[in-house]
Amino acid sequence: MNIEKLEKLYFATVYEIENADDANDLLKRVSKSLFLLLRLVYVRKAEISRSLGREITRFFYEEENIEDKVQRLSKIVSLMRYEAVTTNFPYIDFYMQNFVSEMDRLMMTKGYKFFLTSDRKTKTIQ
Incomplete structure (x- = not known):
């Protein structure tokens, strides 16, 4: 699959996250988006941090x-x-910013708020 088609699919998938009906549907759509993000990172011959890669892998498999x-x-x-x-990879930062902004918008409209506390622990408020 060429990069343009993959990008188009990625952005369509990210924008579809907003249409999730419940938590299971949300997680399914997010999984697909993260998978496509990893494919874009690979196709662009870019890198992501080990900690982010580890968390995405845990999200998929645990x-x-x-x-x-x-x-x-x-x-x-x-x-x-x-x-x-x-990040130093020009396209990857755009993909990540797009995902984060869509998740922020979704979380504000659905009532979730994600943030990192000062002790680097993640809290979720509903």
């Missing part, structure tokens, strides 16, 4: 209940927010 998955998603959003500003 058997957790919905609340823990949403907690992990909040940590991913916080890490991605920081990494989007500090």
Whole structure:
């Protein structure tokens, strides 16, 4: 798949997150978006931080209940927010900023708020 098609699919998927009906649907849509983000990172021959990659992998593969998955998603959003500003890969920062801004907009409209506390622990408020 060429980069343009992959980008188009990624952005369409990210914008579709907003249409999630419940937490399960939200997690399914976010999983697809994160998978496409990782594919874009690979195709662009870019890199993401080890901690962000580890959290995304845990999000995909660990058997957790919905609340823990949403907690992990909040940590991913916080890490991605920081990494989007500090990365040296020009396209990757845009992809991450887009994902983070859509998640922020979703969380404000659906009632979730993600933030990192001063002790680097992630809190989710509903």
